[in-house]
Amino acid sequence: MTDFFKNIAPVKYEGENSTNALAYRHYNKDEIVLGKRMEDHIRPAVAYWHSFAWEGGDPFGGRTFDRPWFDKGMEGAKLKADVAFELFDLLDAPFFCFHDADIAPEGDSLAESSKNVRTIAEIFARKMETSRTRLLWGTANMFSNRRFMSGASTNPDPDVFAYAAGQVQTAMQVTHELGGANYVLWGGREGYETLLNTRIGQEMDQMGRFLTLVVEHAEKIGFKGQILIEPKPQEPTKHQYDFDVATVYGFLKKYGLENHVKCNIEVGHAFLANHSFEHELALAASLGILGSVDANRNDLQSGWDTDQFPNSVPEMTLAFYQILKAGGLGPGGFNFDAKLRRQSIDPADLLHGHIGGLDVLARSLKAAVALIEDGTYDKVVQDRYAGWNAPEAQAMLNGERTLAQIAARVEKENINPQPRSGQQEYLENLINRFV
Amino acid sequence: MTDFFKNIAPVKYEGENSTNALAYRHYNKDEIVLGKRMEDHIRPAVAYWHSFAWEGGDPFGGRTFDRPWFDKGMEGAKLKADVAFELFDLLDAPFFCFHDADIAPEGDSLAESSKNVRTIAEIFARKMETSRTRLLWGTANMFSNRRFMSGASTNPDPDVFAYAAGQVQTAMQVTHELGGANYVLWGGREGYETLLNTRIGQEMDQMGRFLTLVVEHAEKIGFKGQILIEPKPQEPTKHQYDFDVATVYGFLKKYGLENHVKCNIEVGHAFLANHSFEHELALAASLGILGSVDANRNDLQSGWDTDQFPNSVPEMTLAFYQILKAGGLGPGGFNFDAKLRRQSIDPADLLHGHIGGLDVLARSLKAAVALIEDGTYDKVVQDRYAGWNAPEAQAMLNGERTLAQIAARVEKENINPQPRSGQQEYLENLINRFV
């Protein structure tokens, strides 16, 4: 045991009347809701990067966190791994996620970098023999090093494409070996800073090829997990090719990958793309590409990705409603892609962030389940579309009528449709009963 | 002749030293640039709705324009047609565009409404015998009447879907008969106000079916023009299914329509979707769905669609560059989807808006042509991607290498790519030489 968390005791469920700031008040992992353990619905994961690699910097200031593993190379990486699993244990976290660059320092060559990653992954493997924490997903960081400044797979330099392929091979291999349930690609630099120096078509073809290589490689090595793309509209780029769920869907269709790749949807990225989170979930579900979730929130007044811990039960309830209606996330889960505020410099703050986030998810899950079990809401929506069940409506929808036939019927029957209330306020009040 | 424009004389090209506010200073329709008449590059159109049907209202105030054809039913519609063609003549406009509801008042039934539309279309046909102004495109307004408050093709009520089909039949028919070069669908209400009462998947299927019906109908009646969808992210809805070019592409792919339908891209809608206009053009061109343009601009500080006349030569130069590199707009053109400001209540203001817009387009076209003819810029971009011409790079891109093979090569050759300057400032300065 390191002494990083000092005397902090393991976090337990104490019920909603507890005033212990380091206890769960709503997250009760074994509680059965809608036929499943709460933990199996949520599948929450701790993000290695924000919790252990982020230093508390921002564009106007440097590191504020004072972590004993910073600036210490592989020794630091090992200490970091120790502390990480201590946090997983304290939180009783069933999952974690990482980028290759989060867990091990970069070497002087790809070979050395890969070796470092494999070394730490082996340490993870040993720790996972005694810890219950599993790997939700792994990924490769192909955006921080300056070699990626103009993109990874979309770089004008084919050597960078090649380098990225090498990096993914290792990251996917260790993900596979650690039993990762998913492998994620986040295209932080796959976009452009200025269209002036960019050939969009060429770059998207490069990216389509890269993703195809990844899908084929996964199959070859027997990786059965989901391959996920994480949409984000911009930042650090001016424009990212994975703008949002709809954009990713079109991209997958263009390159014939829509049956092989799904989306990892992040709350804050949905917001940056000017969508609600529940919209992105509902859309992905309707397109068959709902894979997993990056749980966090954005500040409503800041124009960049703030990656704060989720704290809105009303928002997350609508999200869980969409997820439950879609049949759940399968091998996906809720990764806390959330970082402490730069001023939250104490080790205990790492616990406050995750405890608060988990309690919000638990309350929201329970609220969404109650909403579904009550049934009133689903009935209202079902009734709204009931007209489409009529035979003539189905005939139109199924392609059994031409435009001219439909038009003729309107004139003949003098159809003059009258509007019906959309009942938004009533529905909002109804939802508010459950949150 | 009506006396609406009183003593305003036809607008002529007078060159850039003219101080006549009612002359063109840059738009010289017969000037040859890049091998084509300026007018044939731009194909500018006057929008009937903004110029003749809009009343100068906004969410906090009513009509400010005092047009003699308002509130006068079919008589007003005829006077409006007279004035419209007078404006087309004054401006020497080669094209115009309209919605059915712009040109004729709605009747008590679809049949009567259609009859009104056909009546005015016949007047147009007669006028077009003596005027040189052609029809760039027609469309049906399926968003203003309260029957469409919950959508047209995406309405929960199938009767509204049917009614919309009837309306499109007539709008497309008159467009066809008037020789329209394109037919546009703009889904003003095809989206939702609240996800709470909405089934996204069901509504998109309805919309896919509707568009299929339209495409099939066009073929049946022998309409050879382009079918166009106009992306817009929101407004009046909270979310519109035609969010942006990327979204429309995915939608077309899902319903197998990507070879039948293209995009009509609007400057202001691009901006609302958090894209630059040139991005949307470049993306559509790379996806093969660049069809036509709605030329306008949005106020940079207002969060809604302001539909102002274009007035930025730097912005439009980048747009023309993309269009010229894509081989032009074909049967598409530049429709001025731009309305006078609510305080611009004089008839002369209609001329100022269009003259300013056309001069900006002409300057921008000439600047883009000069940029291309100079060649320096294209060369810089070409050089940036030159590495991809190497055999091994092509092999990667064409699928002749696996991820493992590429990774092995990186390790073997110890590839360590070094970044090269993106030269953004240099390129911006270079562009500025031409605007």
Add this chain to the structure above:
Amino acid sequence: MTDFFKNIAPVKYEGENSTNALAYRHYNKDEIVLGKRMEDHIRPAVAYWHSFAWEGGDPFGGRTFDRPWFDKGMEGAKLKADVAFELFDLLDAPFFCFHDADIAPEGDSLAESSKNVRTIAEIFARKMETSRTRLLWGTANMFSNRRFMSGASTNPDPDVFAYAAGQVQTAMQVTHELGGANYVLWGGREGYETLLNTRIGQEMDQMGRFLTLVVEHAEKIGFKGQILIEPKPQEPTKHQYDFDVATVYGFLKKYGLENHVKCNIEVGHAFLANHSFEHELALAASLGILGSVDANRNDLQSGWDTDQFPNSVPEMTLAFYQILKAGGLGPGGFNFDAKLRRQSIDPADLLHGHIGGLDVLARSLKAAVALIEDGTYDKVVQDRYAGWNAPEAQAMLNGERTLAQIAARVEKENINPQPRSGQQEYLENLINRFV
């Protein structure tokens, strides 16, 4: 009794287990919280304009509501007044608010318009003899008529300034006679559409003079209520001079009115100005200009003022916290500046909107009170600033030290301040216990 609301029964408090959609579940007006009746904390008001004058139009479509009083001149205005007081009674609303133009049709002259307003105001007065509903505030609509298209007090035409003065005189007079607790000025057009035709300094001087005239007139007629300005950054204008609370404060200081005028702060306007609502409340309180509240919410993805009914308990709890810490709103209150969605066309929707809004306010008030009564939160914040209680800190703050003296002390004592955790996640979790 009109038959507008048909069989809808008066809305009663039934407790949070009620599933009656037309009952209050949290708003229990006589319940004592923090020593005062709930109703006296909230002082909720129905807005005449949204509830009775708004027609359901938006920039892309016309009227959707089908109210029997539309288009019926003074007869319609009387029917509207009947229905309004029926709604007040059904909701048991203690207050309402109105613009002059909401209650009576405009006449052919200012004199006739004023007469119409007075006529309806007299009807109100008679109704208020038997109804318990009081007037929270009145105001003059100086933005809808085309005469105000370039502003009211800030118009380039001094006759419009004069006309506006005439209109305010009547609106303030009837507000006074009806016992209004406040008089509000909302400068919908006091700003500009383009800076190109605008002299900012001249227009602000006009506005400063106008406000001074209003303050002096109020004193002269013995009106004891608060005079309030409602900040809004834009819309319908590109820029409004009352941008936000900070801007209004500077404006009041410039014209020496900071002791005579306070702010009516609207949730949605705060959001449009890129502030949280609680920020605007806290700022106004610290500047001594917190007057009243327009309760609503904006859609998070729409770039314009959506004026929806409030439905977020977390948001409103933070607002009530600020209000309670400031000692309450005094003669102010919570006006529901909220309109039904355009698709909510049924009379019952008017009740759903207000019931949902009131229940949200009631829950939020109770949560804020519990937070304050618990005391933990206040204590954390107090401790954070405790260092400023030390004598030397007070000396710095009170002006008893010069920069040089302070600098000398830092060097002498080698002061090297160490950062302390800002505890944001802990505080967010703490707040979440109460909402």
Add this chain to the structure above:
Amino acid sequence: MTDFFKNIAPVKYEGENSTNALAYRHYNKDEIVLGKRMEDHIRPAVAYWHSFAWEGGDPFGGRTFDRPWFDKGMEGAKLKADVAFELFDLLDAPFFCFHDADIAPEGDSLAESSKNVRTIAEIFARKMETSRTRLLWGTANMFSNRRFMSGASTNPDPDVFAYAAGQVQTAMQVTHELGGANYVLWGGREGYETLLNTRIGQEMDQMGRFLTLVVEHAEKIGFKGQILIEPKPQEPTKHQYDFDVATVYGFLKKYGLENHVKCNIEVGHAFLANHSFEHELALAASLGILGSVDANRNDLQSGWDTDQFPNSVPEMTLAFYQILKAGGLGPGGFNFDAKLRRQSIDPADLLHGHIGGLDVLARSLKAAVALIEDGTYDKVVQDRYAGWNAPEAQAMLNGERTLAQIAARVEKENINPQPRSGQQEYLENLINRFV
């Protein structure tokens, strides 16, 4: 001479037909416009921080620039100073600006840090004996070090306030000794990350006191330059107390500093605050607090401060128009608060950025002068307000009429003002003649 810029020759004015990318095409410092040398109008400055201290990092990636002075302590600082003055010479820059932390590394104590700053300032002083480059302004960086993570003057810890005072003392002293024309305060952390842990009123009082100390100290040491505050709405904070010009004005009025402090207005900060740059200039001029300018631009699609070099002549022309009408910037100037894009890693890029920026400013200045000298535009605006010159209008404006008197006159004379066109499109076209 270092070899950093290798063979780059001094940048000369070569006229607009030059195709030399490293020449000025419009900036001709000695050209007389509106009676003054171009350089004396613009007073351009190179920003030390962006040009020499920024490393090319962003929130998702580290350093991309490879500067020989990085990580080399005081030796690096001296090399950096050498290169800086070489750039000033190459550009023939009349001014530069710096933060204390830009020029010298931080020491282990305030005393050591101050000593480092003074050491480099002395090197500057010697260089300025042979260079023509002067100091436009200096400032203290009170936001990067972790001690300032919760603010400088607004910190909950009074020791941080004191430390900041010590830092300002030195920064102001060296600014004074180097002949700086202004001293700037930019409150990067003077705001909050969460209102939950913040007392707005207390913090603003601290900031008011700090600014008062600075003003008094400047007077004491005989510093005659302008004291400037730079408004910014947010970032890195969620909310900054210096939100925009209007907010700063109210703040200055509250603490009685409006005659002692002016604004340094940044293009990108105006945009982040949802204002046009010319708005902020016009407003500051009308309030008497226009001091200086930070010239840059923001990307229109990115929600954060991108600090790009200015490249829009239309935008900057409107800015120069406001500045010229206000009588110029006096001792202020145009500081290029603009950084190279992260991918612009070559030394030559530093020249491209500044050359492009200066040429844009020069073209814009000339365009604004031509607009003013033409006179048509000013006349239109003057005519628009001409009605206010009438005696009765002046009487209203000057406080010689009461509201009741004005209202009585409206009724008596039956005043019914008719709207006049705002002529926005005409004015936009008119402006476009000059850009």
